[in-house]
Amino acid sequence: MSHPTSTPTYPQLWRSGLWQDNPAIVKLLGLCPLLAVSNTAVNGLGLGVATLATLLVSNTLTSLLRPVLDNAIRIPIYVLVIATTVTIIELLMKAWLPELHASLGIFLPLIVTNCLIIGRAEAFASRQHLSASLHDALSMGLGFLWVLVLLGACRELVGQGTLLDDAHVLFGDYAKAWVVQLFDADHGMLIALLPPGAFFALGLLLALKNWIDALQTQAPASDTAIESPVTDPVT
Amino acid sequence: MNTTGTRLNCRAGMILGGCVLCAMAALWLVQSMTQERIRHTQHARQTESLLALLPDGPFDNDPLLSVQWLEAEGLGSRDPVPVYRVFRNQQPLAAVLSVASPDGYNGEIQLLLGIQYDGTIVGARVTQHQETPGLGDDIELRRSNWIQGFTGLSVTTTRAQDWTVTQSGGQFDAFTGATITPRAVVHAIHRALLWFEHNRDRVFAV
Numbered sequence: 525m526s527h528p529t530s531t532p533t534y535p536q537l538w539r540s541g542l543w544q545d546n547p548a549i550v551k552l553l554g555l556c557p558l559l560a561v562s563n564t565a566v567n568g569l570g571l572g573v574a575t576l577a578t579l580l581v582s583n584t585l586t587s588l589l590r591p592v593l594d595n596a597i598r599i600p601i602y603v604l605v606i607a608t609t610v611t612i613i614e615l616l617m618k619a620w621l622p623e624l625h626a627s628l629g630i631f632l633p634l635i636v637t638n639c640l641i642i643g644r645a646e647a648f649a650s651r652q653h654l655s656a657s658l659h660d661a662l663s664m665g666l667g668f669l670w671v672l673v674l675l676g677a678c679r680e681l682v683g684q685g686t687l688l689d690d691a692h693v694l695f696g697d698y699a700k701a702w703v704v705q706l707f708d709a710d711h712g713m714l715i716a717l718l719p720p721g722a723f724f725a726l727g728l729l730l731a732l733k734n735w736i737d738a739l740q741t742q743a744p745a746s747d748t749a750i751e752s753p754v755t756d757p758v759t
Numbered sequence: 760m761n762t763t764g765t766r767l768n769c770r771a772g773m774i775l776g777g778c779v780l781c782a783m784a785a786l787w788l789v790q791s792m793t794q795e796r797i798r799h800t801q802h803a804r805q806t807e808s809l810l811a812l813l814p815d816g817p818f819d820n821d822p823l824l825s826v827q828w829l830e831a832e833g834l835g836s837r838d839p840v841p842v843y844r845v846f847r848n849q850q851p852l853a854a855v856l857s858v859a860s861p862d863g864y865n866g867e868i869q870l871l872l873g874i875q876y877d878g879t880i881v882g883a884r885v886t887q888h889q890e891t892p893g894l895g896d897d898i899e900l901r902r903s904n905w906i907q908g909f910t911g912l913s914v915t916t917t918r919a920q921d922w923t924v925t926q927s928g929g930q931f932d933a934f935t936g937a938t939i940t941p942r943a944v945v946h947a948i949h950r951a952l953l954w955f956e957h958n959r960d961r962v963f964a965v
Contacts (some may be wrong), residue, residue: 583956591872592774594770594771594774595767595774596771597771597772597774599777601774601775601778604778604779604782605778605782608780608782608785608786611786611789612785612789615790615793616789616791618793618800619796619797619798619800620796621794622800622801622804683893684893686883714891714892714893714894717892717893717930718892
């Protein structure tokens with residue numbers, strides 16, 4: 525089923541993924557890994573990059589398979605493509621980044637169930653040509669990634685007073701010196717590292733996003749709001 | 760019979776089957792490429808963690824390959840646990856025991872404990888736990904060097920009543936706000952030492 529619908533322009537795609545339809549703070553997709561793994565900036569970055577890579581591969585393959593995608597088999601094919609990609613990423617990470625693999629734990633294989641990825645395959649890549657699908661994957665993936673890293677950095681900073689703790693699990697031993705101890709937290713705001721802290725931090729981030737949007741609408745409307753380029757059936 | 764529909768379904772099935780075959784091929788390829796390296800990485804990581812708890816080499820044997828699974832309730836587990844032994848000049852030198860503590864604050868705490876043949880602790884490390892982050896996790900070496908305080912101790916250097924935290928009249932420091940976690944670790948290590956005294960021959964049986 526591949527009627528090429530009107531393709532949004534690339535700036536529209538990027539605006540949409542990074543801010544307007546951000547998968548994490550607007551669509552609220554993939555909240556389970558988002559909340560669980562954002563306890564440090566490095567963990568957030570690791571999962572963000574793995575999700576971005578999965579999204580790139582799945583959007584590429586889905587877009588290339590458009591001519592043969594049939595209504596009856598399109599969902600199984602998405603699942604097949606996504607599960608294969610995630611398994612490959614997991615194997616590669618186990619071989620080359622074993623420490624990051626250990627610290628992401630179950631949330632790495634669970635990328636398979638992230639609605640963001642199957643959502644983009646169904647709503648976008650199965651209807652658009654390859655180049656637009658790649659831009660969409662990059663913008664949505666980076667949109668998810670920056671929220672993960674920002675949440676991780678905030679929680680790490682408030683909870684233990686550091687930034688970039690454990691950077692060596694991602695960047696090798698020479699990154700051990702990157703950690704910045706801004707203050708000695710002394711367990712005062714421990715809650716930031718625990719699951720409730722994840723909800724608080726995400727809630728505050730959502731409020732901040734809405735506040736910024738509200739400020740922009742109040743300001744003289746120099747740029748009119750662009751309508752969402754695609755409607756997302758998967759939520 | 761709707762032949763067009765059947766033909767369509769047949770085509771869809773073939774496409775799906777083709778995709779499955781491609782996916783299998785890709786997975787097989789990546790798995791065969793990474794298999795050797797994953798095994799190597801895991802072996803290196805495990806060896807590294809054992810060597811940190813053993814006296815300096817050389818040994819007669821690879822500690823990881825000398826593993827023996829023992830039924831040992833004294834080590835805190837109902838199932839057989841791995842015991843890694845090293846020998847020098849055919850004489851038993853030291854062993855690493857896998858110890859579990861059931862009385863942590865939140866679930867089981869798992870440790871590795873390196874002991875010389877005479878019963879002196881070479882070192883201890885917590886390998887797995889779900890204690891409160893920021894409070895109980897000072898038992899991890901990456902958070903504090905508390906766990907290194909066990910090195911050199913044995914049941915002869917430290918009396919039985921001293922094997923607990925200071926709040927309970929023992930000689931080990933507890934952490935601010937967390938007594939249960941360090942006490943669980945101290946008790947588990949003490950139990951393991953006592954078990955080792957009585958089971959030394961089993962541990963080093965060839």
